[in-house]
Structures are given as C-alpha cells and as structure tokens.
Amino acid sequence: MHNPSLDVSGVHVQYGGFTALRGIDLRVARGEFVALLGPSGCGKTSLLRVIAGFVEPSQGAVRLNGRDVVGLPARDRNIGMVFQSYALFPHMTVLDNVLFGLECRKIGRAASIRRATEALELVGLATLGDRRPKQLSGGQQQRVALARALVIEPDLLLLDEPLGALDKQLRVQMQTELKSLQRRLGVTAVFVTHDQEEAMSMADRIVVMRDGLIVQQDTPEQLFGLPGSAWVCDFVGAGNLLRGELSALGDGLLRLDVAPGSAIHVMRASTSDTGRIVQVPFHKLRLKPCDSEAGLLVTGRRFLGSIVELHLASPAGAVRAHMPLAEAVAFPVGARATIHADAADCRLLPEQ
Amino acid sequence: MSTAVISRRGMELLLYLAPVTLFYVVFLILPYLMVLRLSFFQFSPMHLYIPEFTWANYAAVLTDRFYLGLLARTIGLGLLVTLVSLMLGYPLALKISRAGPAMKSVLLAITLSPLLINLVVRTYAWLVLLGDTGVVNHWLQALGVTAGPLPLGGNMFSVIVGLVHICLPLMALSLVGVLERIDPALFDAAESLGASRGRVLRRIVLPLSMPGIGAGSLLVFSFTISAFVTPALLGGNRVTTISTLIYEKFTFSSNWPVGATLVVFLLVINIAVVILHGRLFRED
Numbered sequence: 001m002h003n004p005s006l007d008v009s010g011v012h013v014q015y016g017g018f019t020a021l022r023g024i025d026l027r028v029a030r031g032e033f034v035a036l037l038g039p040s041g042c043g044k045t046s047l048l049r050v051i052a053g054f055v056e057p058s059q060g061a062v063r064l065n066g067r068d069v070v071g072l073p074a075r076d077r078n079i080g081m082v083f084q085s086y087a088l089f090p091h092m093t094v095l096d097n098v099l100f101g102l103e104c105r106k107i108g109r110a111a112s113i114r115r116a117t118e119a120l121e122l123v124g125l126a127t128l129g130d131r132r133p134k135q136l137s138g139g140q141q142q143r144v145a146l147a148r149a150l151v152i153e154p155d156l157l158l159l160d161e162p163l164g165a166l167d168k169q170l171r172v173q174m175q176t177e178l179k180s181l182q183r184r185l186g187v188t189a190v191f192v193t194h195d196q197e198e199a200m201s202m203a204d205r206i207v208v209m210r211d212g213l214i215v216q217q218d219t220p221e222q223l224f225g226l227p228g229s230a231w232v233c234d235f236v237g238a239g240n241l242l243r244g245e246l247s248a249l250g251d252g253l254l255r256l257d258v259a260p261g262s263a264i265h266v267m268r269a270s271t272s273d274t275g276r277i278v279q280v281p282f283h284k285l286r287l288k289p290c291d292s293e294a295g296l297l298v299t300g301r302r303f304l305g306s307i308v309e310l311h312l313a314s315p316a317g318a319v320r321a322h323m324p325l326a327e328a329v330a331f332p333v334g335a336r337a338t339i340h341a342d343a344a345d346c347r348l349l350p351e352q
Numbered sequence: 353m354s355t356a357v358i359s360r361r362g363m364e365l366l367l368y369l370a371p372v373t374l375f376y377v378v379f380l381i382l383p384y385l386m387v388l389r390l391s392f393f394q395f396s397p398m399h400l401y402i403p404e405f406t407w408a409n410y411a412a413v414l415t416d417r418f419y420l421g422l423l424a425r426t427i428g429l430g431l432l433v434t435l436v437s438l439m440l441g442y443p444l445a446l447k448i449s450r451a452g453p454a455m456k457s458v459l460l461a462i463t464l465s466p467l468l469i470n471l472v473v474r475t476y477a478w479l480v481l482l483g484d485t486g487v488v489n490h491w492l493q494a495l496g497v498t499a500g501p502l503p504l505g506g507n508m509f510s511v512i513v514g515l516v517h518i519c520l521p522l523m524a525l526s527l528v529g530v531l532e533r534i535d536p537a538l539f540d541a542a543e544s545l546g547a548s549r550g551r552v553l554r555r556i557v558l559p560l561s562m563p564g565i566g567a568g569s570l571l572v573f574s575f576t577i578s579a580f581v582t583p584a585l586l587g588g589n590r591v592t593t594i595s596t597l598i599y600e601k602f603t604f605s606s607n608w609p610v611g612a613t614l615v616v617f618l619l620v621i622n623i624a625v626v627i628l629h630g631r632l633f634r635e636d
Contacts, residue, residue: 054540074543087541091559100555104546152545 003066005030005188006051006156011060013046013212020046022212024060028156031186033179035193035203039235043212044192045160051190052158053077065155075104077156080149080187084161086141088133094120094144095129101152119151120144122181139170146178150185157182159191163198175201196236200224208232215352230277230349239281241349242316246276254348258316258339260294265343275348282309284345285321287330287337295336301328312337384619391612401609409613423617426593429508430577433515434569437523440516441568445527446557463524466517475514475585482510482586506588514582519575523568530564531557566633574622594618 006028013021021043028034036044049055051062053074062069069077080101089097098119102112120126123143133141142162149157162178163171179202182189193199199206200220207217216228227233230241242264246254252268256278266278287310289295296319300311308328312319319339331337391409393401413419448459466474481487482505489501504510534557542552580595587596594614601611 052540052544054543074540075546075548077544078546079544081541081544083537083541085535085537087535087537089538089542089556100542100547101545104548104551148541148545 001027001029003030004028004063005032005065006190007061007063007066008047008051009061009063011047011050011057011062013043013050013055014058020212021050021057024212024214026207026214026217028188028190030188033182033189033191033202033204035191035199035206036209037193037196037199037206037236038209039194042209044194044209046212047209048158048160048190048192051156052079052081078152078154080152080154080157082142082145082149082157082159082162084164086133086145086165088141088144088148090133093130093132094125094136097133097144098129098148098151101148105152116147116151119147122150123147138166139174142166142174146181150187154187157187157189159189161192161194164193164195171198172201178202200236206236208235210235226347227279227349230279230351233279233349239279240285240317240319242278242280242314242319243276244316246278253343256316258314258319259296261290261292261338262294262296262314262340264339264341264346266346266348267343268348273348275350277349277351279347279349280341281345282320283307283322284341285319286340287312287321287323287327288340289330290336290338292336295338298331298333298335298337301331301333312339314339387612387615390608391616393609393612395607395609397606400606409609412610413613413617419614422592422594422597423621426577426595427621429511429515429583429593430573433512433519433576434523434572436512436516437519437572438565438569441520441523441527442565444520445524445531445564448524448528449531460528464521467521471518471581472585474517475582478510478514478517478586479505482513505586506590508587508591510586510588511583511591514586515576515579518579518582519572522571522575526568526571527561527564530561530567534560563633566629570625570629573625577621578618 004027006026008024008026011021011024012019024043024047026034026047036047038044046055050057053069053072057070060070064077064079089100092100095113095116098116099112102115107115117126117129120129123146125140125143125147128136128140133144136144142165146162159178163174166174175198191202200223203220205217206220206223208215208223210231216223216232218226223232223236224238227236227238233239233241242256242258244256244258246256249255249265254266254268256264256266258264264278264280296312296314298310299313302309302311303325304322306324307322308325310321310323310328310331312321321339390401392405392407394404394406394408396402413423444459444463448456448463451459469477479486483489484501484503484505486505488504489498492498492502493500538556538560539552542556547555577593578595579593580599583591583593584596584599587593592600594617598611598614598618601607601614
C-alpha cells in the first residue's frame with residue numbers, strides 16, 4: 001500500500017498483567033473504510049483507542065499521514081470519533097455539540113456556525129440545531145455524533161460500534177447512509193463492530209481480530225468466500241465445518257464420510273495444506289431424501305425470506321443447508337436426508 | 353374497580369406515612385408554631401412575655417443595626433464557609449470520582465472521617481490546636497516563624513476552620529455523587545474534538561456538576577447559618593451568629609419574644625435558600 005493514511009506497526013498494549021494487543025500491523029489507504037471485527041475481548045476497541053490516542057501502546061508505532069503520533073495527545077491528532085453511547089454533551093444543544101470541535105480550533109463564530117450547519121445538513125438534521133440531545137431519537141443522536149466528528153474535517157474517522165444501540169431496521173438503514181456518506185466525503189474511516197453482517201455491508205476491508213491479534217484481513221467477498229481458518233469461517237458464518245476422518249482417493253482428492261450415503265469430497269490444494277476441517281458453504285450443500293436410518297435427521301428449519309435454512313444433525317457436526325422454499329418442502333422436520341456437495345465448492349481449513 | 357385500587361393504594365400510603373407524619377407534627381411543626389406565636393408576644397422583664405399581639409419584635413430586629421448586622425454577618429459566614437468548602441471539595445471530589453476502587457475507598461474514608469468524631473470532641477480538639485498557647489502557635493514560635501502567638505483561636509478564623517471541617521464531607525459527597533454519574537465517554541469525546549484539560553473542565557465537567565454544586569452548597573449554607581456549637585465554642589464569646597444570639601436571648605437575657613423572632617428569621621432564610629436552590633438548579 002503506497003502512502004497509507006493510517007499505518008499501525010508492531011503495536012502491543014498491556015493493561016497491568018493483561019495483554020490486549022500482541023503485535024498489530026495494519027495499514028489503511030486514503031479513503032478506505034475498514035472494519036475491525038471480532039468477539040468481545042479480542043482487542044478491537046483497544047486498537048481503536050490506541051489510534052485515537054486514549055491508550056498508549058507499550059511497543060510499536062502509529063503513523064497518521066506519515067507522522068508518528070505515539071505520545072501525541074488525542075486532542076492534537078485531528079481524529080473524529082463516534083462513540084458507542086454517542087457521548088453527546090447533554091447540557092448543550094445539537095448545534096453547540098457540533099460547534100464544540102470548531103470552538104476548540106478557535107475558528108470564528110460566523111464561519112463555525114456555517115460549517116456546523118453544513119455538517120448538520122449533511123446528516124439531514126439542519127432543522128434540529130436548537131434541540132437538546134435528550135429530545136432526539138437514537139438514530140438522530142447517532143447522526144449528530146457523526147456530524148460532530150465530521151465537522152472538524154478529520155484526517156481519520158473512528159467509529160466504536162456506531163450502530164450498536166439502534167434497533168435492527170434503523171441499523172440497516174444507517175449502514176447504507178453511513179457508507180454512502182463516507183464514500184462521498186472520501187474520509188478514511190475505521191470502525192469497530194462485533195456484528196459480521198454490519199462489517200460485511202459497510203466495509204471495503206474487514207480485519208478479523210482474535211486474542212489481540214489480526215487473524216485475517218480481506219474484502220468482505222474474499223473473507224466470506226475464502227476464510228483462512230475454521231474459526232474465521234465460523235465467526236463470519238461462511239459455511240458448514242465438517243470434522244472427521246479424511247481418506248485419500250489419489251490426485252489430492254480426499255473423502256469425508258459423514259454418514260453412510262453422505263460423503264463429501266474435497267481437493268487438497270497443495271502438499272503444504274494442513275487443513276483437516278472441510279468447509280461447505282450453506283447454499284452449496286445439496287440434500288437428497290433418504291428413507292433409511294442412515295440418513296441425517298432434519299432437526300429444524302428457519303425461513304430467511306426468499307430461502308429456507310434447514311438444520312441437520314450429523315456425526316461430523318451440526319449442518320445447515322440453504323435452499324429455495326420449493327426445494328425445502330421435501331424435507332420437513334423429522335425427515336431424513338443424505339448430504340452432497342461438489343468437490344469444487346468445498347475447501348480444507350485449518351482449525352486456527 | 354380501578355377506583356377501588358387507587359383508594360386501597362391511598363389507604364396504604366396513609367398507613368405507611370402516618371407514623372412519621374405524626375412524629376413531625378408533634379415534635380417539629382407544633383414547636384415551630386409555638387415559637388411563631390411567641391414571636392408576636394410582648395416582652396416583659398417580669399413575666400418573660402405577655403400574650404398580647406405586637407409587631408414590635410419584628411420592628412426591633414428590622415430597624416436595629418445590631419440585629420441587621422448580625423443577620424448580614426451570619427449570611428456572610430454561610431457564604432464564606434460554602435465557598436471555601438466548594439474550593440477545597442471540588443478537586444477532592446474530582447479525584448475521588450476518577451479513582452480506582454481501592455483508592456476511592458481510602459479517599460472516601462478520609463473525607464468522611466470528620467463526621468465520625470463527636471461534634472464536641474472535635475470542637476475542643478480545634479480549641480487545643482488553635483488557642484494562643486495551642487499546638488499550632490507553640491510550634492510556630494518554637495520554629496521561629498512568628499515572635500508571638502497568632503490570633504488563631506476565639507475569633508471568626510477558628511469558627512470558619514471548624515465549620516469547614518464539618519462541611520467539607522457534605523460538600524464533597526454531594527459532588528462525588530454527581531461527578532460519578534457523568535459518562536466518561538464525554539471526556540474522551542471532548543478531548544478527541546481538540547479540547548484541552550481546562551476546556552473539558554470548564555465546558556463539560558463544571559456545567560454537568562452544577563446539580564452537585566447546588567446540593568452541596570445548600571447543605572453547607574443551611575448547616576452553617578444554623579450551627580451553634582462550633583461558633584459558640586470556637587468563637588470564644590467574640591463571634592455572634594443568629595444561633596448564638598438565639599441561645600443568649602432564651603437563656604441569659606430571657607427575651608423570649610425577640611429570641612423567637614430570630615428563630616423565625618433563621619427559618620425564613622433557610623426556606624428562601626431552599627426555594628432559590630430549586631429555581632437555580634432545577635433539572636430540565
């Protein structure tokens with residue numbers, strides 16, 4: 001990556017005896033929208049706070065537009081931040097909240113008001129400037145927080161679980177808005193989330209973190225299609241993970257006998273491929289009705305709008321299959337089925 | 353059916369509140385009404401008072417420069433003690449509200465310690481410390497800082513020291529309660545927007561802690577203007593407040609009507625302060 005906007009290298013963070021980050025390298029290009037995704041305790045929030053300047057790394061460097069900012073107080077970094085709780089100043093009006101960053105920059109009153117009004121227009125709240133945060137809905141508060149962070153024309157926008165407090169419908173709407181706004185302004189942005197759907201729908205690139213380390217970083221399409229490990233596959237919900245005895249059939253072809261009549265074939269990609277777990281995407285798993293006891297039992301079904309998700313119990317682990325409703329009618333709960341997949345759709349994954 | 357429920361609730365409420373209401377009516381409201389009645393009676397050197405209606409006591413207090421000065425001095429003392437408690441208590445409360453759990457318990461215990469010592473014991477301790485031949489003056493002279501004793505005791509200074517000592521925990525606790533409830537993310541937000549520590553304090557912490565400043569000031573001011581033991585003992589007969597004068601009127605000079613009038617004034621000031629506090633620090 002040439003001339004990145006944000007360049008984090010070798011960052012370690014320790015809180016007392018606890019190591020929150022264990023050597024993070026991350027580069028973010030100008031205008032890129034990056035998601036830090038991981039379960040709670042993975043270090044994603046710590047990384048965000050290191051970038052923001054609230055936590056000093058015990059080792060490593062953080063460069064912002066080429067300048068090393070380690071040791072520089074948060075107030076001098078020109079980073080806009082949106083907090084999970086929004087952190088709007090409750091005693092100030094919406095307009096005063098947005099003006100605050102400009103006031104700190106000693107920008108003239110008239111120019112400040114013009115810029116703050118523009119920022120509020122950007123998020124569609126120009127008419128609510130004299131309200132108090134308490135008088136706004138969650139979605140509106142979120143927009144004010146966004147306007148307040150953007151009005152200072154930050155070199156970098158950080159968002160900590162920005163949509164976590166909104167209900168599902170509003171969240172989806174805000175995802176689209178946030179993404180288009182970020183694209184339109186061309187601001188470099190990093191956001192933290194534990195919601196893989198949110199990461200997938202907004203980010204140009206997803207950085208998956210676990211136990212203080214980055215385990216994989218890719219575009220949403222790549223991450224979903226080619227997860228690097230069983231753990232990532234499971235975390236982003238990229239398909240079934242089947243565990244069992246693999247038998248070699250020659251020419252790199254391996255077979256996993258899930259149950260009598262249910263065999264999954266997979267190609268070993270290279271001799272160095274150490275994967276032992278077979279990944280089969282949910283929508284690539286085919287089912288055939290089976291009357292014998294050897295078939296896998298359909299234990300449940302879930303409508304997901306245009307498709308149906310079937311749950312089956314197997315000795316290799318619980319299995320899920322996505323299919324159109326018309327096909328799913330053949331497999332009511334309690335029915336039995338054998339499972340099949342094309343070898344080309346299956347991959348071998350290591351555990352970690 | 354709903355009215356039956358409401359009336360049952362009303363009955364329950366009455367049952368719960370009746371004992372405490374009775375207690376306050378008998379031991380607080382009635383005595384105050386008796387004092388109020390007394391303040392409209394005529395003074396008599398022979399019979400303590402004559403139960404005949406008069407405005408004379410109020411006229412006396414409101415026209416006599418001695419009484420007016422006394423009222424002003426008591427209110428001034430209240431304001432000064434409140435101000436000093438606030439200046440000392442605010443940084444302390446900030447530190448307590450941001451300390452870790454272990455540090456917080458230690459600081460709170462130290463802050464509360466003045467309340468754990470008996471009022472009279474504490475007051476005599478200050479007498480021992482601040483007297484002309486007291487500990488402080490002894491060391492000041494022994495170390496050659498001063499030639500003679502400084503006038504530390506038996507004056508306004510020692511009264512203020514004694515009152516601040518008791519009032520500081522009240523002020524600090526009122527402030528800690530409010531400061532702890534401020535979302536720490538607000539400080540991060542302000543800092544990320546470019547605010548210096550001073551600006552965060554001035555624009556975020558101070559405005560959001562106004563309810564605590566109000567509650568603490570109300571407590572300290574009311575406590576101070578009504579305080580009796582501290583000004584009486586530490587003032588060494590040279591500091592007169594409304595409280596000490598009321599005591600004097602009811603005992604030595606036996607002018608009960610004027611004493612009762614002063615009680616009414618003290619009560620009115622306290623009620624006025626409570627109302628003012630409600631106006632100033634009303635939560636929107």
